[in-house]
Amino acid sequence: MSKIALRNFWFQFHKWIGLILAIVIIPISITGSALVWHDALDKALNPQRFAFTSSEAALPPSAYAAAAQAALAPGERIVSLRFAKDEPVMVAAAQPRKEGARGRPGRTVVYMDPGTARVLDKADGNAGLVRFMHGLHGSLLIPGIGRQIVGWIGVAMLISSISGLWLWWPTVGSWLKGLRWKRHRNFDTNLHHQMGFWIALPLFVLSLTGAWISFPAFFGKISGDVQQSRPGQPDRAAMMRAKPIEKPTTSLDQVVTASTALSPDRITSVNWPTDVKPEWSVSFNGKTVAVDDATGTAKLDKPRDTKETTARLMRRIHDGTGMGLFWQVVIFIGGILPAILAITGIIMWWRARTWRGDLARRQKAKAQAATA
Template identity: 80%
Template structure:
């Protein structure tokens, strides 16, 4: 294959990837940019949740649980209580499942989240845990809101964008002279074409990295074989993650919240960061203290300090941090933001370029027909 033929092949490949997937690429990229600063976005959209008098919890955990229970609907049962510095106290409650067990949808039950003032336990907001703009954006970015196979669809779009990044650099590279010639703004008479060329060059490497890490997150089993990481298995004798998500909290635990915390503090006398209620699958309280977790048997009240979870940096964790910017610093977070925003611009300018070329070919064909007719 000649160099011209190879270049034309990559051009067609690059063009049709962008045109066919543009309607999916644009929302994935835009939501990815916005979710880099998830917490700030949530605070901007829901300021009422952050209108608290104190950033530190000043009451016993049972006070927050009682305040939340008063605003919950009949049948809703508390599943967890979470404390975080500078955030509202959050209580999550399982919504009652409707219909027979066979007719119920798979996955965990719906959640109602109650947001409270850490200083007074005043309820600041109550919302469906699966509703809201931020949750919608997470669903759109991670699975295009398609149940079941949505995550895989997003993964294959990531693979396509990896190829598009490589083919874009191939097409950007000047056919003659130094590569520095490619940095010229006026490579074409149209603004959108020049914008496409320049933005495409500067974002190609970040886009390659973000697309690859996104595909890695979507296909953990496949990439785990490449990196040599075995898929994480539940501890021996413990239910798997999906079973835990489907579990329902016990309606009337034998051990109270205060008793569970008192028992756990004998093993970890620190500030409580979260509490998980006992469920029909695992009848024990789980109380966390800044990295330590104590399990309290609901039937006997006996407490046991759990072995610390593995915190070693794995390849899969690194890929996720690179993709979402967690703990990666402001500079990389800005790169991620641009790495989502600019590809959306590239998709739009690519469509404009294709439409203009299509119109030009149509006009050329008409002129040729008129020329033949007049001959």
């Protein structure tokens, strides 16, 4: 294949990837850009949840559980209680499962003042703009196969970033010529070329990490990060479908007393027993205590493996967690520019289509005049 033919192949490939996927690339890119600032966005959209008097929990866990239960609807059962510094105390409750429903039951989240257990807000766990953006970015709001679809879009964007860089490279002369603004007479084309070059590497990284997150089993085999299930433990799918026990045998106060005897640190979360795993789980800054609901017996659980795996690193690179302000800004810009590239690409295609149509009509008219 000649260089011209190869370049034309990459041009057609790059063009049709952009045109076909533009309708999904734009929302995925923009929501990914916004979610870099997830916490700040959540505070801006829901200020009532952060209108607390004290940032430190001042009451026993049972006080927050009782306050939350009073605010819940009949049939809703508490699943977990979470404490975090400078955040409201959060109680998640499972909603009653509808007849014939499958998968994870819905969640209601109650937000409370850490100092007084006063209810600040109550919301559906899947409602709100931030949750909507998470769903749109991660699965296009398509149940079941949405995550895989987004993963393949990531693969397509990865290839697009490579082919775009190939097309940007000047065919004659130094590569520095490609950095000139006026390579074309149209503003949108120059904008497409310039932004495409500067975003190529970040877009490659974000597309690769996005695909990695969508296909953990495939990439896990490559990196050696395949997670092994713990002996005797139910699988993840069963745990997500589990329902909290309606009336636990061991009270929350008894659970706290038994668990703090083994770990006196500050409690960060409590998970209620379920029909799949009938034991309480209490976390203390890295340690976890399991309390059997039937007997009230407490034992230190096997510590989770917290070492940095390739999968965790890929997720942090993708969403910017713990990566510093510079990379977070890069991700933010890296979410906006692909959307602009998609729009300018559509404009360029439409102009070329119109130009070719006008040329064909002029040639046809000229041919008809010549034969008249």
